[in-house]
Amino acid sequence: MSRRTVRREAPAKINVFLRVLAAREDGYHDLESLVVPTSLADVITVRDAEALRVEVHGASELTGEVPAGGLNLALVAALALGDACPGAGGAEIVVEKRIPVAAGLGGGSADAAATILALNELWGCGVDEATLAELCERIGSDVPAMLVGGPVLMSGRGELVAPARVEPFHWVLVHFDFGVRSPDAYRWWDEAGGGTGPDPSALLDAAAGGDAEALGPLLFNDLEGPVFARHPVVSEAKEWLLSAGALGAVMSGSGSSVVGLARDETHARAIAGSLPGSIVVSAPPA
Ligand code: C5P
Numbered sequence: 001m002s003r004r005t006v007r008r009e010a011p012a013k014i015n016v017f018l019r020v021l022a023a024r025e026d027g028y029h030d031l032e033s034l035v036v037p038t039s040l041a042d043v044i045t046v047r048d049a050e051a052l053r054v055e056v057h058g059a060s061e062l063t064g065e066v067p068a069g070g071l072n073l074a075l076v077a078a079l080a081l082g083d084a085c086p087g088a089g090g091a092e093i094v095v096e097k098r099i100p101v102a103a104g105l106g107g108g109s110a111d112a113a114a115t116i117l118a119l120n121e122l123w124g125c126g127v128d129e130a131t132l133a134e135l136c137e138r139i140g141s142d143v144p145a146m147l148v149g150g151p152v153l154m155s156g157r158g159e160l161v162a163p164a165r166v167e168p169f170h171w172v173l174v175h176f177d178f179g180v181r182s183p184d185a186y187r188w189w190d191e192a193g194g195g196t197g198p199d200p201s202a203l204l205d206a207a208a209g210g211d212a213e214a215l216g217p218l219l220f221n222d223l224e225g226p227v228f229a230r231h232p233v234v235s236e237a238k239e240w241l242l243s244a245g246a247l248g249a250v251m252s253g254s255g256s257s258v259v260g261l262a263r264d265e266t267h268a269r270a271i272a273g274s275l276p277g278s279i280v281v282s283a284p285p286a
Contacts, residue, residue, distance in 0.1 A: 006045070011040065012038045013283075016203070017219060018221040018222060019220075024157070034166070042096060044093065045118075046092070046118040047091065047094075050090045052078055052093075076139055077139055080139060087124050091119060114146075116135060150163055151164045151166040165208040166208065169207075169215070170268035173258075174258045185223045189226045192225060200218075212264075213263070241258060244260070
């Protein structure tokens with residue numbers, strides 16, 4: 001008998017803006033961010049099995065090493081759902097890795113959200129959306145946003161998500177072979193005195209209206225300054241994108257990736273052509 005299989009895409013995200021509002025007592029920071037899924041995605045496949053097991057395929061120079069043990073967020077997600085699901089059994093979870101790791105693109109969080117959704121189906125848990133969102137919040141601050149499957153305006157420490165309208169845009173993604181840990185980026189923000197960017201209303205209007213020319217100059221990320229000070233090459237990537245003709249460029253999440261906004265796909269390919277190793281993505285997927 002063939003084993004039942006459920007397969008789901010786990011899209012990388014970019015933060016079109018990221019505004020850090022304040023440090024909190026619990027060690028997190030209140031923030032506001034427009035989080036948009038991209039056409040670059042891992043693929044999660046789950047199958048019936050006796051025990052719970054995670055395999056990571058395709059980890060490479062591009063993606064970096066993915067932990068296969070306890071730190072793997074797909075495994076953490078499976079264990080969290082298992083606790084909430086009476087019908088939970090074993091499962092073989094295969095992660096086909098395409099998203100660079102620790103790159104500010106939410107790869108681990110995307111894997112976690114997709115694994116929860118896939119196993120909820122495979123195990124017939126029938127766990128409702130609100131409970132899935134609570135499980136995701138416990139796994140990581142970015143995971144609730146990834147559960148939604150479309151652009152969201154994220155707030156709180158990341159757990160408050162509201163669907164947002166964003167037209168598809170083409171972006172050029174520059175990534176590095178090193179990551180930035182988010183606790184470090186937020187601590188550096190504290191140490192730098194914690195600057196907060198502007199009200200994002202105009203940016204949200206430009207994103208909803210598909211106006212790339214207006215959106216480009218409005219992109220911002222409050223973690224850029226603190227990360228650029230430690231990793232000048234990330235700041236240089238932003239400069240490369242702008243001098244190659246991007247309408248605007250911004251670091252995603254806590255870095256190290258930077259995305260540049262293009263007018264359209266042809267423009268994105270022209271920019272990427274001048275930056276070896278960069279990738280064209282659409283966000284949200286066209
Ligand atoms: O929730 P997650 O495990 O992804 O967070 C990792 C770390 O990033 C936190 O322990 C905290 O240091 C920092 N962080 C934060 N404020 C947020 C999200 C993350 O300070 N809103």
